[in-house]
Amino acid sequence: MTEAGHVRGPVVAGVDGTEASLRGVRWAAATAARHRVPLRLVHAAGYADFYTGESIPPPERFKEDLRRQRWEFLHAARRVAAEEGSPEVHTVLDADPPIPCLVRMSRTARMVVLGSSGHSGLVGLLVGSATLALVSHAYCPVVSVRGQLPEPAEADPRPVVVGVDGSPLSERAIGYAFDEACFRGVDLVAVHTWSDSDTDIFSQARMYFDWEPMRDTEERRLAERLAGWRELYPDVTVHRVLVKDRPRHELLEWSRKAQLVVVGSRGRGGFRGMLLGSTSHALVHNAECPVMIARPVPSPAA
Template sequence: MSETGTAGAIVVGVDGSEAATRAVRWAAETAAERGLPLRLAHALTLSGGYYGGGLAVPREFFEAIERDSERVLDEAMEVASTAGPGVDIDTVLVREPVIPSLLELSGEARMIVLGGVGQGGFPGMRLGSTAVAVSSHAHCPVVVVRNRDGEDVPTEGPVVVGVDGSPTSERAVAVAFEEASLRGAPLVAVHAWLDGDYDTVFSPARSYSTWESVDEVERRALAERLAGWQEKYPDVRVERVVARDRPRHQLLEWSARARLLVVGCRGRGGFRGLLLGSTSQAMLQHADCPVLVVRSDPAG
């Protein structure tokens, strides 16, 4: 293990699964592009030393788990070295539960990267547990690397960000502009403002002129939210999308064309109830590209 440490590094959770391997490859390529160190983290959780009526677990059992964990890290190191030649790669084998371990590592990391599903050293690493918990509480942005069915993780297309005007959304916009600039990609800013039930919202009582005026207000508000960032990142070509639709519908549709989807952990207004478990969780479970989750207060 090198002495690189976690400060400023991209930290990726490793568990030996195919999803984790995709995450390692994505993280290594990103680290190489940005000249950042990479840390591969594997959680070795040994719960209890007894079984079967109080009989002690043989030492060989623990030694076998240790060897398997080292194998997982060695294989991840090989993948990372190939995907990110020249990257300073560090490995860490932690003997604590995975979620608090990753949250601790997030305190100094540039970002945490996880696979969409997992197994092995990250037991139960499903989007209802590790990825959701880490995305909700990490001190840095968290990327859950998703691929399209039967395809590799996308490397083409725009960076897409959900915009709703909340503090979390403002930070997501900032991160999205930075990501688009670093990747040389266009940015699509999506604002979906439909909260009501379709049958009620699209009732005959609603006049087209009313919809037109609301739509214009939403477009103007989105343009104002992006104006300062467009000045800061003049190299980023921006497409503004305002839709009378539910946020998750719009973002999932755009994820089929995007290389990265950026969402806030919480939201309001057009993204009302944007908590992991609603829009953000829907992205983590169903998006067709990597999803980057941003908190409004990463230090909180």
């Protein structure tokens, strides 16, 4: 595992033949090349053995045509990956339904990457019961590739942005964000927001330091959250941003000028047991750059 706790596994990209999924493949291939790990391109077939409402299987020719079409999707994705210089590319045509397949592959993956739109429920915008299940149950970070990507081999100077709120998943998000900023050779922007309506302040510091202005308290605690990671990644330049606002508003604004936004799947707010918080949900709907959703540490029995 790396400093940020990553598995040294492949980057897995979902493929469904759409332009959106090919953008996801481009991003995944460039990321795999930076990290010097394999890229695994996956199309999960998941077609029924029987016609809907019928008791007879489809003709073998239908199955063969479908398999041929799906291999064409993978071959097109492989050509896109080659343009990004990915050193090792594997293609997988899996018979399982898409979400169980990708959740299973996430056990040994560095990350799972999805295009921002798709068809047949395979990949795409992380909404709906099927794709929400992937974000909620994957064993590694899930990336929704949104917005315009730079051309192959074109340097991208935009920073990596991470949302920091003091929760355990926020801590994991910080580690992933430092790792990505390091491999991409760009700055890291750590964004922390607060509002008067917060019921759980960034730390318990306000309770013990009532005389400190709120901003000073929050700034000090943010610096403490980042200190250990800055020691592990001394070459990464970090900018701290503190704003009295809701996190979704500020992070959506930063997504317009970032190459990647990293957040936890669930922050300190919201209801206990929620699988996807309001901030991460808003980002995968509306961000203007790729979004990485950090997942909890899997239990040993999982």
